[in-house]
Amino acid sequence: MLGAIAGAALAAYVQKRRASERRDENEFRRTLAELEAEIEELEFNLRGRKGRLESAPASQRAKPSAWPRPFPEVRGEPPEQQYLVLTADRNFKLSRIDYVSNRGTTVVSEDVEKSGSRIEVPINEKKISCVWYLFQRVSAAPMQFQFRCHLSLDGVETEAVLPAVIQQRFMRIGLARTLFRQVTLTP
Secondary structure: OHHHHHHHHHHHHHHHHHHHHHHHHHHHHHHHHHHHHHHHHHHHHHHHHHHHHHHOOHHHOOOOOOOOOOEEEEEOOOOOOOEEEEEEEEEEEEEEEEEEEOOOOEEEEEEEEEEEEEEEEEOOHHHHHHHHOOOOOOOOOOEEEEEEEEEEEOOEEEEEEEEEEEEEEEEEEOOEEEEEEEEEEOO
C-alpha cells in the first residue's frame, strides 16, 4: 500500500515536471525565435549602412580611433633633466604638449614642432611647478596630472592623453636640502 502511494506520488510529480518542462521548452523556443528575428533585422540594417559608408567620400568617413599611437616613457631622474619620449614604428609629428590638471584644465602649453619615429622633449620644471601649485596643497602627496600631446600620424591629427604623477622629492646636495619634482607616467 505504501509503495502504491509512493508510486502514485512519484507519477504525479513526474507528470507535473514534464508539463512544466514542455512549457519552459515552448517559452525557450519562442524567445529563441524572437532573438533570431532581431539578429536578422540588425544584420539587414548593418548591410544597409555598409553600402552607404562605401559610397561616402573618404573625408566624411569616421577616422579609426585605434591607429597605432607612439609608445610613451619618461627618461631621466631628478636632479638630472627628465624627458618625455615618444616612440613609434614610423614617423609622426608632435606639434604641442599641454600640461593638464587632474581636473581636466589645461594649465600651460608648450609648442614643440618635432617629427620623427622617436621624439624626446625636455619636461619643463617651471611648467610642472605651475601644475603643482595650481591647487592649495596640504601635504607633499603625489599629484596626478596629464600630458596632452597633439600628434599627426599619416596625415591624421589626434591627441594622446598620457596620465602622469608628480612626486616631490628632497635631496641633500652638499649641506643644502634641495627640492625636486619627479614625473612618472601611470598606466
